[in-house]
Amino acid sequence: MITAGSCYVVAEIGINHNGDLGKALTMIRAAAAAGCDAVKFQKRTLDVVYSAEEMARPRENVFGPTNGDLKRGLEFGAEAYDEIDALCRELEVEWFASPWDEASVDFLMGYDTPYLKVASAMLTDRDFLAHCAATGRPLLVSTGMADMPLIEKAVAALEGAGATIACLYHCTSTYPCRDEDLNLLGITTLKARFPHLPIGYSGHETDYLPSLAAVALGALSVERHVTLSRADWGSDQKASLEMAEVAEMVDGIRRLQTCLGDGVIRFLDEEKPIAEKLRRKVTL
Numbered sequence: 001m002i003t004a005g006s007c008y009v010v011a012e013i014g015i016n017h018n019g020d021l022g023k024a025l026t027m028i029r030a031a032a033a034a035g036c037d038a039v040k041f042q043k044r045t046l047d048v049v050y051s052a053e054e055m056a057r058p059r060e061n062v063f064g065p066t067n068g069d070l071k072r073g074l075e076f077g078a079e080a081y082d083e084i085d086a087l088c089r090e091l092e093v094e095w096f097a098s099p100w101d102e103a104s105v106d107f108l109m110g111y112d113t114p115y116l117k118v119a120s121a122m123l124t125d126r127d128f129l130a131h132c133a134a135t136g137r138p139l140l141v142s143t144g145m146a147d148m149p150l151i152e153k154a155v156a157a158l159e160g161a162g163a164t165i166a167c168l169y170h171c172t173s174t175y176p177c178r179d180e181d182l183n184l185l186g187i188t189t190l191k192a193r194f195p196h197l198p199i200g201y202s203g204h205e206t207d208y209l210p211s212l213a214a215v216a217l218g219a220l221s222v223e224r225h226v227t228l229s230r231a232d233w234g235s236d237q238k239a240s241l242e243m244a245e246v247a248e249m250v251d252g253i254r255r256l257q258t259c260l261g262d263g264v265i266r267f268l269d270e271e272k273p274i275a276e277k278l279r280r281k282v283t284l
């Protein structure tokens, strides 16, 4: 769960499993071993999300000659999600997904997951936002490809429809994202503008330093694309962290949170002998 105490780290497997359930299960195990709190997938109803023309477009790929072959090859159905659900329960790692259409929302509601994720791409679809809100499931909402007025409208639409926003993620939707486009101080801006909402960070850069900085700025959740190898084929692989890096990032986040403390200025018991040794006069 997303709380002030500990950063909720989400390993976004997304479509980096390349349609291979065995690979997805290996990725879940690796993400759990790395200390992630949750793994995440993406769910699409292909004939709703893509037009017939987009599906028929020639695009040579491992599954066949068209874009549709690729999209079908990457999509998991109920049998695969049943296995994902079972493994996550066994490993005690949470899982959820971003639905990209209403039917996928309904599909995901068949599983007892803690959240639905609203991807940046879905932020402008009022009916979709209302459909997510109507589920009653807490929502994690990303804000890539949006300026503040759009984010304000989306938050108002969601809250007006009764949604619980469990986290609002600062995000830049470029893959991989350049340092100069990250604008991490946007986290500070979102915290000030939406003081009632937990603010997080969904990143697409090639390393994890910006994710640590996001936590230092107060991000209560970090979502990062993960992969078994950045050299794998697929559009998101290059904007992903490999599993050893995920483990380093999680260790870094945990340590950083310990270092950040609670902000209360104290005179520690451990400092007292030092004060006795170093302070010449106590006349205040």
Ligand SMILES: C=C(OP(=O)(O)O)C(=O)O
Pocket (backbone or CB within 6 Å): 042, 098, 117, 118, 119, 120, 121, 142, 143, 144, 169, 171, 173, 202, 223
């Ligand atoms: C694309 C997604 O997320 P984001 O907008 O945070 O990158 C997603 O969750 O599917």
